[in-house]
Amino acid sequence: MTDQVTDLKLSTKKSLHRPLVIDVDGVTYTSKPIVKSVFDKMADLQELGEAGDKDAPYEQIKLIFGVPKKILYDLDMRDISVISALVTDTLLKSENYRTETEKKTDGPGEKSSV
Numbered sequence: 001m002t003d004q005v006t007d008l009k010l011s012t013k014k015s016l017h018r019p020l021v022i023d024v025d026g027v028t029y030t031s032k033p034i035v036k037s038v039f040d041k042m043a044d045l046q047e048l049g050e051a052g053d054k055d056a057p058y059e060q061i062k063l064i065f066g067v068p069k070k071i072l073y074d075l076d077m078r079d080i081s082v083i084s085a086l087v088t089d090t091l092l093k094s095e096n097y098r099t100e101t102e103k104k105t106d107g108p109g110e111k112s113s114v
Helices: 036-052 056-065 069-073 077-093 100-104
Strands: 021-024 028-030
Touching: 021 100, 036 100, 056 069, 056 077
Parallel strands: none
Antiparallel strands: 021 028
């Protein structure tokens, strides 16, 4: 445990995590922080989607990025699937979008739980 960062300066105003950015027709949308209420709603939408609710992926993207559903409905369904997978894989469980600060909190040979 020597040489590990033990002090993290956290803020309710700015996350250590980098946001995910998507561009639709030249308009940029940035993901909002995944706070408890957003995470809970995402989990609910995930369950609805798995139960067959065809609107759940659109609602999830709208929740995270604020993209109006009218715009989402005009996108190719395959693009919606890619964005949905990106949200789940990148924002919630991927190592790819961890910030440099997060990576520095890892000890030798171990991955952060963040």
